[in-house]
Amino acid sequence: MSRVYLDWNATAPLRLEARAAMAEAFDVIGNPSSVHAEGRAAKMLLERSREEIAEALGASRADIVFTSGSTEAAALALEGQGLACAGVEHDCVRAWCEETLAADVQGRVTVPDPAHATLQMANSETGVIQDLPQGLAVSDMTQGFGKIPLAFDWMGVRAGFVSAHKLGGPRGIGALILAEGEDRPARLRGGGQEQGRRAGTENLAAIAGFAAAARAAQSDLAAGIAERLAEMRDHLLRRLEDHDGNTMFPGRESRRLPQTLSILTPGWKGETQVMQMDLAGFAVSAGSACSSGKVRSSGVLRAMGVAEQDAGCALRVSFGGTTTPEELDRFAEAWLSARARWQSKKGR
CATH class of the missing domain: 3.90.1150.10 (Aspartate Aminotransferase, domain 1)
Known part of the structure; x- marks a missing residue:
């Protein structure tokens, strides 16, 4: 058998929609930072994909910063923030936080000071979904995005991050989500890409696949x-x-x-x-x-x-x-x- x-x-297995979107994006030859027609076509695909991912996240008022995945996005979100977290968090979060929050026997975490804490949306091992408090500094949304409904603009979270391959997109692409008025200094410097927050030419094919997977996941949830x-x-x-x-x-x-x-x-x-x-x-x-x-x-x-x-x-x-x-x-x-x-x- x-x-x-x-x-x-x-x-997650690569969705057919993501595969098709990536194949089409490979034919877009321009660099999104170039000003000629080919570059403008690449830029148009990049920004359309950004808008589609923001729509799937319910993050119309947020900034989407593309990264290589959740681990890099977590570092962007958490470095220098001095936040508290619980031991149920993923290693990429715990590496930047002080483990002062406790989980109960069912994996639920209470956050007494949300403005100085990070809390995952859902746990990758147990599947436990947390109740995210208003004003939370950062949330790891990697396992929740595309599996349960969410609306970033209404959650009251200042920053979050996701990864495409958890919902059927390609590996090696993720995003940091910053609420309106929130900012983070660049860790990768050298260019003005991603609003100056992450230097390096964007992985256009992977981003297009990410957007297609996000759209398909939202359709599945609606069904x-x-x-x-x-x-x-x-x-x-x-x-x-x-x-x-x-x-x-x-x-x-x-x-x-x-x-x-x-x-x-x-x-x-x-x-x-x-x-x-x-x-x-x-x-x-x-x-x-x-x-x-x-x-x-x-x-x-x-x-x-x-x-x-x-x-x-x-x-x-x-x-x-x-x-x-x-x-x-x-x-x-x-x-x-x-x-x-x-x-x-x-x-x-």
């Missing part, structure tokens, strides 16, 4: 994809649930992304599960994909109060619009068989 890809939170995926997630949870309470689902009592499920069976290493599922034909993850291919104990789960020895026993299943219920049922059967084998060996 064909392999089943269930690691969409690491990177009710989130509700359909949430039903599939909950069906999978019920199939995997171990009624003796051994297997847990971190964050299950919180509002979560519709297509993300964290599965934790104490004593059964996540790394082992990933390899067993890979051999069975399923691509899943033990957590964030940003650790140079290393499988390690989850800092997110530790921040939620999971014991060190158990935080390395989680498996993440994430899927999307082309995933079928039959594929999730096949995964459930393979995983349950593997768990039964592990329990049998453990009981010897």
